[in-house]
Amino acid sequence: MAVHDLRFVGVENMTTALAGMGFGLALIVAIGAQNAYVLRQGLRGEHVGAVVAICIASDAVLITVGAAGLGGLIAAHQGVLTIVTVLGAAVLVAYAVLSARRALRPGALVTSTEGARVSLGAVAGTTLALTWLNPHVYLDTVVLLGSVSAAQGDGRWWFAVGAVLGSTVWFCVLGFGAAALRPVFAKPMAWRVLDGVIAAIMLALAVKLLLGLAG
Template identity: 60%
Template sequence: MNTLSLAPALAGFGSGLALIVAIGAQNAFVLRQGLRREHLPAVIAVCILSDAVLILAGTAGIGRLTQTAPLALDIIRWAGAAFLLAYAFLSLRRALNPSALQAGGQPGGTLAAAVLTCLSLTWLNPHVYLDTVVLLGSLAATHGPDGRWVFAAGAVAASTMWFTALGFGARLLGPVFARPRAWQFLDAGIAVFMVLLAVSLVAGS
């Protein structure tokens, strides 16, 4: 890869990483699955593939369409807020029921349930569209017809690296979460965080 094509790739990688690393519902779920070591490859794959689809869609120009359809984002915002509140309720229920927790984490359900939750946390979050489709799509367009795809490749690489590191790196915290009390604090924190996210979505921030 020559210097000319490397520049947009590095720009895409940096921009993508800056947006993806921000703590959100999706990252919190991946962290929890990583700590539990449960259905982790599938969850990480869903996150990476979803980001890739959204980034490529934005690069192809769908970002402009999203900007002209505020009603679609409003529908996603309210649906996402409802889902986040439901997820907060489940997390709070786990936090208040320590007897259901076991060392290393309580089994959290089937592969299908984990994948569905991950898909919902990803695709029902309007910030995902604003960040990956609109913002990254707009930034990609500044690199010209050819450079924009190199930019997109860099952004997808950033997403791949982040979710892989977050999911599998969470295992380093395993000794801390060998105690049920630690899981209670984590679930309580996630519940509060999900409520705050839901409020921010409804408020349109």
């Protein structure tokens, strides 16, 4: 293979990876349960590294599974997706109640400088639940992204690498970048507003999931 051919292959792979990065970011950069939780933990400065690592590792696994062509298998098992949907809705409702309680009761507020800190195990468990008990993560990341990556032919793994890179950049920015907003959340009222918004998001997502089943 000539030198110019090698350069062409390199540029083509880079372009495919950038396309994967852009597509991956388009899927995850949205207001959702996982992102809301990552943001809150980033503002608290509590186990941020663990939360970010779990989110990145989970996305890497899901993206790899999708690129490997297992999206069709997952889409075919509606029973499994139904169970995940019900469990996911239950987790969202429970977290919505906790967030609403913090918003409505000042004594229940927990900021980076007030109240008891949550254990690493509890934070990791919540992160895993909000990630893996979300049926949309399978439909979007595995099925949709997997089908788009398959269309790239031999470049599907470069597309997947780009998507993983996009996920890594996003969660690092969201989790560790939240520290820049801590001065704003020095006031308890700011935390009450944030928790109120998170409660509304979680509840809305839970209702949407259950309505999807009914439909």
